[in-house]
Structures are given as C-alpha cells and as structure tokens.
Amino acid sequence: MMQTTFPRLLLEQAQRRPLDTAMREKEYGIWQVTSWADMAQLVEALACGLHQAGLARGEHLVVIGANRPRLYATMLAAQSLGAIPAPLYQDAVSAECVFPINNAEVRFAVVEDQEQVDKMLEIRDRCPQLAQIYYDDPRGLRNYDQPGLHALDELLASGRAHAQAHPQFFREQIELGQPGDVASLFFTSGTTGNPKGVVHTHATLIDRATAGMKFDRLTEKEEVLAYLPPAWIGQNIFSYAQWLVVGYVVNCPESGATVTIDLKEVGPTYYFAPPRVFEGLLTSVMIRMEDASAIKRRMFHYFMKLARRVGPARMDGRPISVSDWLLYALGDFLVYSPLRNNLGMSRVRVAYTAGEAIGPDLFSFYRSLGINLKQLYGQTETAVFVCLQPDDEAQADTVGVPCDGVEIKLSEDGEILVRSPGLLKGYYKDPVATAQVLTADGWYRTSDAGFIDAAGHLRIIDRVKDVGRIKDGVYDGAMFAPKYVENKLKFFSHIKEAVAYGDQREKVCVMINIDFEAVGNWAERRSLPYAGYTDLAQKPEVYELIRECVEKVNADLSSDALLAGSQISRFLVLHKELDADEGELTRTNKVRRGFIGNKYSVLVDALYDGKTEQFIETQVKFEDGRTAIVSATLKIGDAKTFAPVRAAA
Structure with missing residues (x-):
C-alpha cells in the first residue's frame, strides 16, 4: 500500500514534472491548460485562503459543481488543511442538499455557478451553520448581496497574501496529514431514506487507485475525460484519486451539452462510462x-x-x-x-x-x-475497485476477477462478502449502519447476490433484498430477480427504463419507459405521427414493438434454470419518463422500485387484476419550477411466456 496522502502526491507530481499538463478545461471553445506547478500554486492559495476564512482540521466542506480544475483544487486545498471535502451532486434539487449539509455540520460551501448559489441561499434557513459560500463562475451574480457570499477569486487573493507572508505554512500543514486521516465523505444515492455518508481515508482511496493502475498498466501518458458527477465515487476515483496517483491528464468538458464534441477532440485513452x-x-x-x-x-x-x-x-x-x-x-x-x-x-x-x-x-x-471495453465491480463503500476484467477475459455476463488485495466469499444466502484495503472506515455518525455492513473480522456485506464461476469470475444476480420468489401460479417457488429482468429489457435500444414486480405474486409484471429518441426515430421512419412522449408511448404500434422485446427476454429467461420463473406475463408503457427530481430515480439513475410501486400503485394493481387499460393522472415538475398534470389511459399488454428449456442429460 502506498503510504501517502493526496496533497503529498500533488507536490510530488509538481516537483517531478512541473511543466507537464495536469488538467485541461474547455472554455469558450478553447482548451485551457493547467500544469502540475500551476495546480500546486492554485491549491496553496486556496488552502491559505480557507485557513484565513476559518476552515479547521477535521471539518467538512461541501463542493458542488461539474468537473472544474478549481473545484478539484478546492478539494485538495481542504485535504491539505486536514479538512474533509464532501462533493454533492450538482443536479440535486436544493432540498436534497439539506440532510448532507446538516449531517456533516458544514459551514463552508464552494460551488460552481449561479445555479448552485441559488440552491445554497434557498436552504440557508434550514442550514443555519452554513456561513460561507464561495462561487467559481461569477456570471449572473454581480447584483447578489448576501452575507458570507464571496467569489472564489476573493479567497484566492486572500490566500496568496497569506502564502507570501507565511511561505512554509502550506507544506507544514500537508506534513501534518497522515494516510489514515479521513480524506473524503461520499453520500450514497439513498434508494431508501436519507443518504448515508461513506467515510474514506487517504489510504483506502489511494490503495484502490493504485490497484487499478497496476491492473491496467496505466501511465502518465493517459488522457481522461471527466464528465460524470464528481460526487459519484466512480468519477472521483478516475479523475481525482488515479489522476494524482498516476499523473495522467484530466480533461474537463465545457458543459454537459458539449461532451460528445469534446470526447472526439480529446480522444481519451482511458475511458469510463x-x-x-x-x-x-x-x-x-x-x-x-x-x-x-x-x-x-x-x-x-x-x-x-x-x-x-x-x-x-x-x-x-x-x-x-x-x-x-x-x-x-x-x-x-x-x-x-x-x-x-x-x-x-x-x-x-x-x-x-x-x-x-x-x-x-x-x-x-x-x-x-x-x-477494449471491460466491466468492473465495486461500490462506494469499497472505493470502487473489487473486481476487474483482464484484457483477454472480458465477458458480458461477469464482472471480472478480484483485483490486488481483494478477498471474496459468499454467505450462506448467496450474499457477496468482500475484504479489501479499500473498505470504508464507516458510515458518518451511523455506528448501527456501519455494524450492519462490516463484520468483526473485516468483511464488508455488499448486499449483492452472486457466485464465482469455474473460471474465477464473479457473476452478479441482483440485490439480496430484491431477490424474491414467485408465489402460486405456474412458477410457484421459482426465484425472482427484478434487477436482472430490468437490465435484460434495457439491453434493447427502444427501452430506457423498466420496473419489475413479482415477489410473493403469481407472475411477473413490468412498467416500461421507452427511449423517446430511439422510438421517435423508429416512428418517423414509419410515418407514424405523434404529439410528444405520452402520445407516442401509447401507440398500438409501439406496444407491439415493446412486446417483441419483452418476449425475446422471456425466451432468453426460459433457458435459465434458475430464472425461468422470472418471465414477464404482463406489461405497460408509462405515460411519462421516470425522473430523479420526482424521486423515481436516484441521482445515479437507479430505479426506486418501492417508491415507484407506491406512487403508481393503481397501475400495479391494474397489471395484476387482469385489466386491459387504466387511467392515471400524475403531477410533473419542470426544470423552471412549474408543475403540470399529465394524464393518460394506459394500455396493458400480455406477453407470451415459454416453457423452461431443460438441459440435456
């Protein structure tokens, strides 16, 4: 294990190759370069500025925004002082920020732009300790006059003056840091209840970043495009932890709208999506x-x-x-x-x-x-890297072999248990939840069900809590794996999301979101007119298209001895797209099956009551805050199921 910290890695890179490119950011169509020496100077100024503002060792600081060099530098600056950055999702609505900020007792927020400033100001009355808000992009903020609201440039000016007066301060603070100190706090997506804060140390994150580097022989010549939310530990590992460990170049797109163009311009050598x-x-x-x-x-x-x-x-x-x-x-x-x-x-x-x-x-x-597309397996709690696929052993139905330092075993009920140097220190302020996932002898309970095949590769079936049983009906007692079924449906380009139900029921039924772009293009080529998503989703021709997809999944499931009972009997196409802003998806776009089942209980009941259609009204919220009612009479379709294919004796 590499015994160091992220700020020390920064200083090593800056000393060894000061003029080499550390980061690029596209601004007004032009790529702006930040060298390792530039980055070290930026981090020093920010660290000194935050110290002057009162950020203390062990204190949390939230960072909210897209991938921006100055926001990454802010995380390094906080770690240099022994403080703990807690990145939050930039697309989260303001109310979703309240719990993390209060849970971590956050006084300081560094945000990207006006949108994020507005969120912080909106929740300030519910987060009274939130005293200082710094913004990177000043556009639209000229006339804002709020106590504690400052431009990041002001913090930098204050920090540079302090650094000039105390030239040894920055390095002295870094030397106080230890590998076992807390480095970051990542909040889980919270599929049920409030999100949990996952505590990681410098040692855990750096160890896993190093394991990934060795496995794929990464070098400082790699180019990475950082376009996913920095609050997601996957992006954080690829564009922060491994960036500092390996020393490759991280490229930040101009905006979400330019990612495809920027991807072509950068031509990354190491890509994650x-x-x-x-x-x-x-x-x-x-x-x-x-x-x-x-x-x-x-x-x-x-x-x-x-x-x-x-x-x-x-x-x-x-x-x-x-x-x-x-x-x-x-x-x-x-x-x-x-x-x-x-x-x-x-x-x-x-x-x-x-x-x-x-x-x-x-x-x-x-x-x-x-x-060379491969799969990996990991979670926020494991600092991502648990299993990786070797270059010549990449398969669609496995997630690879355990990587350096990882041990895997299965519990009696098939749950995957992991022991690794990258395991979380614990859940923040939640010893009960920590004790539920970490055993006394150091094993982490993943909550995933799976098995290791004859080649030593791990195969994932579903979440342990979601694996159920069909009750009564043709497949009485058969295993039901909803996520497995949902993923098989989403393999079709015409299906964007699927939500499957069947545990303790006599058959499996699903609710489906079509992919509006793909199905819209399909409809246009057939001269099939439509007026928006709701109209297109209920076209008889679209139902036949989706039925074909469902029945192909059923035919595939029928050949699986374990999961033949998970074949889909009935389905409907939802009248609206599932949305994270309405609580139907997590911020990492995982379906909240229980929430959706409660919200659309009338549709679930209709599926199981044998109805052929059901009227539904739903309130939707637009990005500008307006609300509207979407209503439709949804058709309910039956799908052909197949007799299980028995293996030859």
Missing part, C-alpha cells in the same frame, strides 16, 4: 445509419456482421483465419476506424463500464469494433 452512456452512443449511431444511403447501410451491416463474428476472438487473442483477418482489416479501414473516431474512441486503450449490467449485444458491439 455507465452502460446508459454506451447505449446512448450506440443509439445515435444506429439512428444515423438508418438515415444513410442504401449502399452505406449495406456496407455497414455486412462489416458489422463480420465484426460480431471475428472481433471478440481478435480482441481476446484467439486465432482467426487469414481470410477473416484480411476482411476485418478492410472493414477497419472502411467502417470500424471511422466509427471509433466518430464515437471519440479512436485512441481508447482501456474502457470500463460499471453501475449496472451491460447487454451482451451492446458489450459485443464495442469489442467487435476493436474497443
């Missing part, structure tokens, strides 16, 4: 191909068929025939290389996906193109 992002990229490719000329479509489909047959074997280092090798080389010139370039993945050496299961077809598509 949840399956949703890979699905979105593939959907956009397929939509464009449908609009291409007949010759281009035929060429695309011919070479993609070849890629699906030859590409995975080629990626895994297995032998292929000379004719296939030559054809693949031609396909690479005509299709695969231009497509990788269009996706912004022409230079990707290692790409990871995590957070949810990824569809076999989706996984195979990227690997067929020559993109």
